[in-house]
Amino acid sequence: MDDTIQVYEENLKELYKMKDEIKSMLFLDDDLECLGHYPTVCCIITSLNGGIMEELQDNPHAIEMEMIITIGRSLDPDERKDLISKLEKIKAVAIEVDENRDILRVRLKYLHNLLGDDLFFKFITEVRSIFLLTRAIPSEVMKYGTKTYGSPLLSQHPLVAKASPKNQEKLLRKLCCKVTIAAKLDFCGSNFETDFSKQMEEVFNNLESNSKQEGSVLRVPLARKETRRGGIKARRKRSKSSPQKRRKFSKLEPDGNDES
Numbered sequence: 001m002d003d004t005i006q007v008y009e010e011n012l013k014e015l016y017k018m019k020d021e022i023k024s025m026l027f028l029d030d031d032l033e034c035l036g037h038y039p040t041v042c043c044i045i046t047s048l049n050g051g052i053m054e055e056l057q058d059n060p061h062a063i064e065m066e067m068i069i070t071i072g073r074s075l076d077p078d079e080r081k082d083l084i085s086k087l088e089k090i091k092a093v094a095i096e097v098d099e100n101r102d103i104l105r106v107r108l109k110y111l112h113n114l115l116g117d118d119l120f121f122k123f124i125t126e127v128r129s130i131f132l133l134t135r136a137i138p139s140e141v142m143k144y145g146t147k148t149y150g151s152p153l154l155s156q157h158p159l160v161a162k163a164s165p166k167n168q169e170k171l172l173r174k175l176c177c178k179v180t181i182a183a184k185l186d187f188c189g190s191n192f193e194t195d196f197s198k199q200m201e202e203v204f205n206n207l208e209s210n211s212k213q214e215g216s217v218l219r220v221p222l223a224r225k226e227t228r229r230g231g232i233k234a235r236r237k238r239s240k241s242s243p244q245k246r247r248k249f250s251k252l253e254p255d256g257n258d259e260s
Contacts, residue, residue, distance in 0.1 A: 001107055001187075002129050008100035009125055015093050022086055025079075026071045034061030034068070035087075038094040045087050048072045048080060110182035114175075114196035119156055126153055133183040138176035154179070159204045167207040174203050 019035050022028075034040040040061050047069045059065065072083050104124060105112050112120045126144045127133050133141070145153025154160065154175050155168070163171045178196050185192060 002131060004100060004103055004107070005124055005128060005130070008097065008104065009128065011093055011097045011100060012125065015090065015097060018086060018090050018093070022068075022083065022090075025083065025086075026068065028067065028071075030064055030067070032064055032068070034064040035090055036094065036097070037061070038091060038098050040065055041087055041091045041094055044068055044072075045084060045091065048084055048087075108186045110185045110190075110194065110196060111179065114178055114182050114200065115154075115157065116197075119153070122156075123153055130183060130187050134180070134187045136180060136183075138173060138180055141176040141179050142172065157200075159200055163204060164208060164211055166211055167204075170207060171200075171204060175200060 015036060019032050022035065023030070023032060034044070040059065044065055072080055075083060101121065104121070105117075108120075108124070108130065111123075115123055123144065126148065142152050142154065145151070149156075152172065155172055157172075157175055160168055160171050160175060178200060182196055185194070
């Protein structure tokens with residue numbers, strides 16, 4: 001499995017390198033995420049070759065695709081041919097990237113279920129080795145991605161991101177613990193019917209509901225509440241009454257006489 005991750009990482013580097021070449025060629029500053037997906041690259045090549053392209057309205061990368069196509073059509077024939085040649089190379093690498101992703105989704109199904117598609121592949125490229133991940137403790141898992149992203153990569157998890165500031169660190173620690181368990185199950189090739197994503201949602205809901213209850217007036221004992229008229233002490237002061245003293249019982253001697 002570590003070999004598949006290394007091949008996937010090498011293909012990504014090659015893909016990013018060719019994307020940078022196209023960006024400099026077309027004078028674009030955008031990330032051009034559309035070039036990382038095989039179907040979108042095929043659509044761009046088809047359009048530049050004069051073919052009929054599918055509707056882009058529902059495509060999340062429609063704007064980037066239209067920019068590349070518009071600029072590509074305005075190039076000289078030789079430059080356009082060079083652009084299409086680069087896109088063909090990207091298409092070949094994109095096929096391998098998609099194949100690697102499919103393998104990783106199946107082989108690391110517990111991690112994929114826990115982290116989601118986007119965060120899963122970011123995390124895999126940071127970890128680089130599932131074997132090392134199985135030996136890591138939660139505090140070490142939390143450090144992944146801090147150099148690349150400036151903060152723990154797992155803090156990008158949707159549940160951690162939308163949690164209240166008070167619960168974000170707690171939820172992040174829970175997530176790191178779940179990651180270590182999921183990695184061990186994936187490494188051993190287990191077939192347990194476990195939904196880690198659902199478990200994290202339950203943890204999130206419990207933490208958030210507890211926070212709301214702690215801030216609720218109903219959670220404050222009645223004796224501690226500040227009443228409109230000042231509470232029991234103020235009421236005693238107003239009535240000029242002192243608290244009842246405990247009755248003191250005198251000790252009786254064995255002969256029945258009062259000691260006092």
